[in-house]
Amino acid sequence: xxxxxxxxxxxxxxxxxxxxxxxxxxxxxxxxxxxxxxxxxxxxxxxxxxxxxxxxxxxxxxxxxxxxxxxxxxxxxxxxxxxxxxxxxxxxxxxxxxxxxxxxxxxxxxxxxxxxxxxxxxxxxxxxxxxxxxxxxxxxxxxxxxxxxxxxxxxxxxxxxxxxxxxxxxxxxxxxxxxxxxxxxxxxxxxxxxxxxxxxxxxxxxxxxxxxxxxxxxxxxxxxxxxxxxxxxxxxxxxxxxxxxxxxxxxxxxxxxxxxxxxxxxxxxxxxxxxxxxxxxxxxxxxxxxxxxxxxxxxxxxxxxxxxxxxxxxxxxxxxxxxxx
Amino acid sequence: xxxxxxxxxxxxxxxxxxxxxxxxxxxxxxxxxxxxxxxxxxxxxxxxxxxxxxxxxxxxxxxxxxxxxxxxxxxxxxxxxxxxxxxxxxxxxxxxxxxxxxxxxxxxxxxxxxxxxxxxxxxxxxxxxxxxxxxxxxxxxxxxxxxxxxxxxxxxxxxxxxxxxxxxxxxxxxxxxxxxxxxxxxxxxxxxxxxxxxxxxxxxxxxxxx
Ligand code: B1M
Numbered sequence: 001x002x003x004x005x006x007x008x009x010x011x012x013x014x015x016x017x018x019x020x021x022x023x024x025x026x027x028x029x030x031x032x033x034x035x036x037x038x039x040x041x042x043x044x045x046x047x048x049x050x051x052x053x054x055x056x057x058x059x060x061x062x063x064x065x066x067x068x069x070x071x072x073x074x075x076x077x078x079x080x081x082x083x084x085x086x087x088x089x090x091x092x093x094x095x096x097x098x099x100x101x102x103x104x105x106x107x108x109x110x111x112x113x114x115x116x117x118x119x120x121x122x123x124x125x126x127x128x129x130x131x132x133x134x135x136x137x138x139x140x141x142x143x144x145x146x147x148x149x150x151x152x153x154x155x156x157x158x159x160x161x162x163x164x165x166x167x168x169x170x171x172x173x174x175x176x177x178x179x180x181x182x183x184x185x186x187x188x189x190x191x192x193x194x195x196x197x198x199x200x201x202x203x204x205x206x207x208x209x210x211x212x213x214x215x216x217x218x219x220x221x222x223x224x225x226x227x228x229x230x231x232x233x234x235x236x237x238x239x240x241x242x243x244x245x246x247x248x249x250x251x252x253x254x255x256x257x258x259x260x261x262x263x264x265x266x267x268x269x270x271x272x273x274x275x276x277x278x279x280x281x282x283x284x285x286x287x288x289x290x291x292x293x294x295x296x297x298x299x300x301x302x303x304x305x306x307x308x309x310x311x312x313x314x315x316x317x318x319x320x321x322x323x324x325x
Numbered sequence: 326x327x328x329x330x331x332x333x334x335x336x337x338x339x340x341x342x343x344x345x346x347x348x349x350x351x352x353x354x355x356x357x358x359x360x361x362x363x364x365x366x367x368x369x370x371x372x373x374x375x376x377x378x379x380x381x382x383x384x385x386x387x388x389x390x391x392x393x394x395x396x397x398x399x400x401x402x403x404x405x406x407x408x409x410x411x412x413x414x415x416x417x418x419x420x421x422x423x424x425x426x427x428x429x430x431x432x433x434x435x436x437x438x439x440x441x442x443x444x445x446x447x448x449x450x451x452x453x454x455x456x457x458x459x460x461x462x463x464x465x466x467x468x469x470x471x472x473x474x475x476x477x478x479x480x481x482x483x484x485x486x487x488x489x490x491x492x493x494x495x496x497x498x499x500x501x502x503x504x505x506x507x508x509x510x511x512x513x514x515x516x517x518x519x520x521x522x523x524x525x526x527x528x529x530x531x532x533x534x535x
Binding site: 058059060063130131134136137138139179180181183184185189265266268269270274281305 | 339341377381382383384385388391422423426427428430474475476503504520521
């Protein structure tokens, strides 16, 4: 039996995997690494960027508050005065749990993985609100280029720190670039603003020991795939069924591996059931096939909102491996 | 190109700095305010269709809506009544438990540009808030519920049922949002469903003017 890592590489290279790569099994994500304050259920917090998040009790997750009182950046032309970059230096004590976790990973089997969120585009709308962020791309492009460069530099400085501390082998990078049926912006606009900064960032990670770049965008983004390949992404995690993934695999398979097809919105809810999950897993595995594809819930981490859903998907994927390999 | 055509074309392109000036020039040239407004509405109609067809994206729609609203500011003092074209009032909100608002805002913009007066209740809107808004506002012809989370679809179902059972009349209830399907909309008793902002405006106009 191949190790998890070998099996992944066979899948990504169109070789001879001996089973489906099962969701996030090949990534050991070091969530203990210090990055910034994150809210817990019931909290309202202001993080190191000054962004205020609220996570009302009983809700699925946190949400940035963008009313006039809380929005960090109200006028993009003033971003230099307003946006203050948090420090990327953390004490040895803060790093200790992450280092301990990283040291415990069998690197022949799994990738020691950095988790980086929010991505550059998400940061622009967390700071400004989505509407202002998107309109500024038209109305104040120069300032947006500057802000994006500044955010990218922050990522690089953080990368330096974490690379030194835990010597990671993979990066799991969040940045949602679309909704369910369309990308947020046109491929041309995306290229104009985000392609070069991402190329720079992903090259830096790769030049410094990262072997695998997994990018999360649980959305439609089929129209952005050529740019994903160009910027150095190896695996697109979060690919939803609305993308026509089997077609994408046919067209781009050797250049990009697609991880997803199990839409969390449809499967991960309070009244979930195993049968429906198994049906979706079956369809995903049969239509997408054994190469360049990793069946996975589209959610951006290795668990589900409702207990049991992630494990049910894992189990169903194991069943499909028995049938198809 | 006539001044009116220029107004329409610049709304479509989202030129919010130029549109107010063009509207003023059209007025100065003696064009009827009503027709200038109609040109902008038509421009937004084109924007909505292109958005539905995937030819343009969120930023283009946002700047077009902004351009139109800048144009309307110039036009307003010249229009009899408040907006000139009235399809009545639309109460809109994202359902209880759900905080997503980008899609809802786009739908509100398209409805406004078609001729509805918008009462936007924001996000996480309880049934009670919907009902109060229907009671407190004049001439409510449309109630629009948006939902992005599969976990808040039961809240959408409940709100639609309560609004329908409230005894209040004179409006249609329409629903949408990523997890909502035409089948679900029908099942919960909504009067209509649309998949995106452009088609929501088309549907709303059709329902209200039928
Ligand atoms: C007639 O009436 C009508 C007609 C048409 C209507 C209509 C009404 N309403 C909408 N439409 C339609 O017209 C619009 C325009 O054409 C369209 O609107 P849409 O909203 O679909 O489209 C917009 C133009 C663009 N689309 C969007 O804006 C949604 C995009 C995604 C990426 C998304 C975003 C951006 C956000 N999110 Co959230 N988010 C996701 C989304 C993933 C996805 N693939 O969709 C989704 C919806 N989110 C999700 C979740 C879980 C969450 N989010 C949360 C937070 C956020 C952000 C703040 C980061 C941000 C929202 C910013 C904002 N101001 O709205 C939290 C929610 C808290 C809460 N209680 O609401 C949080 C809990 C945090 C988390 N764990 O991820 C998921 C829901 C899963 C589920 N079970 O359903 C999700 C699918 C992502 C995922 N796979 O995890 C149509 O649907």
